[in-house]
Amino acid sequence: MxxxxxxxxxxxxxxxxxxxxxxxxxxxxxxxxxxxxxxxxxxxxxxxxxxxxxxxxxxxxxxxxxxxxxxxxxxxxxxxxxxxxxxxxxxxxxxxxxxxxxxxxxxxxxxxxxxxxxxxxxxxxxxxxxxxxLKSGSNVVSSVFLMSFNDGRVFTYGDCAVVPYPNAEQLATIAMDSAQTHQKVTGSKPKVAMLSFSTKGSAEHERIDLVRNALEIINSHNLNYPVDGELQFDAAIVPQIAQRKAPDSEVAGQANVFIYPNLDAGNIAYKITERLAGATATGPIIQGxxxxxxxxxxxxxxxxxxxxxxxxxxxxxx
The missing domain is CATH 3.40.50.10950 (Rossmann fold)
Incomplete structure (x- = not known):
């Protein structure tokens, strides 16, 4: 449907x-x-x-x-x-x-x-x-877009509209709030990919450290859905690439929630997905x-x- x-x-x-x-x-x-x-x-x-x-x-x-x-x-x-x-x-x-x-x-x-x-x-x-x-446990208001395709696939992208450069705590909150939004709105269990230009240590940079630190904060919450990073987008969504780059990941190759490290990446990504891939963007959905x-x-x-x-x-x- x-x-x-x-x-x-x-x-x-x-x-x-x-x-x-x-x-x-x-x-x-x-x-x-x-x-x-x-x-x-x-x-x-x-x-x-x-x-x-x-x-x-x-x-x-x-x-x-x-x-x-x-x-x-x-x-x-x-x-x-x-x-x-x-x-x-x-x-x-x-x-x-x-x-x-x-x-x-x-x-x-x-x-x-x-x-x-x-x-x-x-x-x-x-x-x-x-x-x-703000809701209890949230330290920032953020947003997601639902990206839906004609074949029935639906992905959640966050944050694409509100927080320009989140710190690690904010990025962790954005990820957890986005997962909850995905589950509430789509009815599907979230599988969250913390995106970067590195996959599992393939590069080193302070921007990658931000994603790793956010993931460490997320993992301290004992969530009932998988979150993993740092992952490049292809490793997060393509099973064959995931098998090569992150074979032990519960998320790689099957992510449905994508968390971008800053607003530049998120806003550009949702517009590219909408305009080149023909997806329908629903949002921004405000959360937090x-x-x-x-x-x-x-x-x-x-x-x-x-x-x-x-x-x-x-x-x-x-």
Missing amino acids: DIIQDIRKRASKELKTIVLPRSSDPRVVQAAQHLKDHNLAHPILIQNSGTSDISKNLQVVDPVSDERLKTYAHSFYLQRKHKGISESDAIDIVKDPLFFAAAMVAAGDADGCVAGSVSTTGDVLRAAIQTIG LAKPMMDLSRGCTWEDIVNTVCVCALMSDG
Whole structure:
């Protein structure tokens, strides 16, 4: 089954509540209507300046008049008062649709949030990090793309959109979060390759040491899925090459999660895979937060929003 069809089918069984902050965007409204009509999720729209006529069967929340505003703002104040904000500052901030939507997720009034059709990635992540926060055990917010092929193969690439040059601890977190994302969204057991320009000591360099150090951190967590490195991409995916270069590896030749050592490599790799290999890239899927808040491209279609909401639903533990 096509991965998008599979994601939608599984999301329909979850029927999570997902909040969409920009009801002034016709794409967001169209996506919400589709989600509602096809029982893929329970969408909640956030009223904002420029919002026009919306079907009465869609739920719309106005942050300014909502009775939960003061409660959300107080929680935000407690989290951010060390930065010098006042309670009145907190109210002004949480009135913003992005922050109000994130506050709904933080409070458990929604299972997740999908934003970004008219907001920058920086604005979306700022609202998410300041309001929802990082999940336990995570030290960085990162992202993955699902790369799906016509023959049914699906791979996860991380990080391709957020962290430029992770240190060893961050790279380890990206790898573990990417594995969890892969399992949640695809339903398949992750096999994680820590990529480099070296395979098992074939070269020596400080950039290779970064990958090795990250793997050492990962191995201290006693995970129930295999992670290995350092591996070159061909050794990670081609069984014959894996047999020559890393014969004892549980991952080499059969990896489905690929962790790139920096954003240069990850971003270039996913775009090459998309443009030359004809793969479909789904993402970026934001990970590392205590609860899911997804970022959209500002060039997204309403169908992209629907698909991202379904991914968000699968990422939710609620």
